[in-house]
Amino acid sequence: AYEVIRPSIVRVRGLEPDEDGEDREKSVGTGVVIVDKGIILTNLHVVLSAKRVQVVFADGLQSDATITGVRPEHDLAVLQAQTIPDDLFAATMRSTSNLKLGDQVFAVGFPFGIGPSVTAGVVSGLRREFRSPEGKRLLTNLIQFDAAVNPGSSGGPLVTAEGEVVGIVTAILNPTEQGFFVGIGFAVPIENAAAAVGVPPF
Structure with a gap:
């Protein structure tokens, strides 16, 4: 799964100038290339308050990116990279209609900025709801x-064993005040994510 999806993974950095005018990293997240012209999906909360967005491709190429679309109801943002690698690969998307509880899935990203890292698990639930800790957003139809x-x-x-994308990782549930993983993650189904870009997912 990892080798298939790896070329389509990008690190997403939200930057803002410090007191000296130097850009500093305000947020870090992950994105996935879904169109080989440099169109990238990520979470809106990763880039929302950034003054400048930068992406780093699998081959190390860095590029500024612009936010070309947002879907707050799904916590999604669409980015367009200004410079792209010559051999950029878009991820393959797969319908969630056949997704079942217990199906093996893999999450690929940059937890705490480390990575790309890959972890394995299973689908624990479908059509879940999640309210953000601040209570401002209610996300629905999520994959747990x-x-x-x-x-x-x-x-x-969030990918299958074949490396096909079924969701975009968006949230973790932790009943304490601490924002780290305790076994429950949520992803937006790829159908919702693809709709944010206006491309047919399959």
Whole structure:
């Protein structure tokens, strides 16, 4: 799964200038290339308050990116990279209609900025709801999974054993005040994510 999806994974950095005018990293997350012209899906909360967005491709190429679309109801943002690698690969998407509880899935991303990292788990639930800790957003129709994800994993793909994307990792549930993984992660189904870009997913 990892070798298939690896070329389509990007690190997403939200930057803002410090007191000296130097850009510093305000947020870090993950994105996945879904169109080989440099169109990337990530989570809206990763880039929402950034003054500048930068993406780093699998081959190390860095590029500024612009936010070309948002879907707050799904916590999704669409990015367009200004510079792209010559051999950029878009991820393959797969319908969630046949997804079942117990199906093996993998999460790929940059937890705490480390990575790309891959973790394995299973689908724990379907059509779940999640309200953000601040209570501002209610996300619906989510895939629940137990592959370990943490801050920085947001926006990364949830993939099948074949490396096909079924969801975009968006949230973790932790009943304490601490924002780390305790076994419950949520992903937006790829159908919702593809609709944010206006491309047919399959």
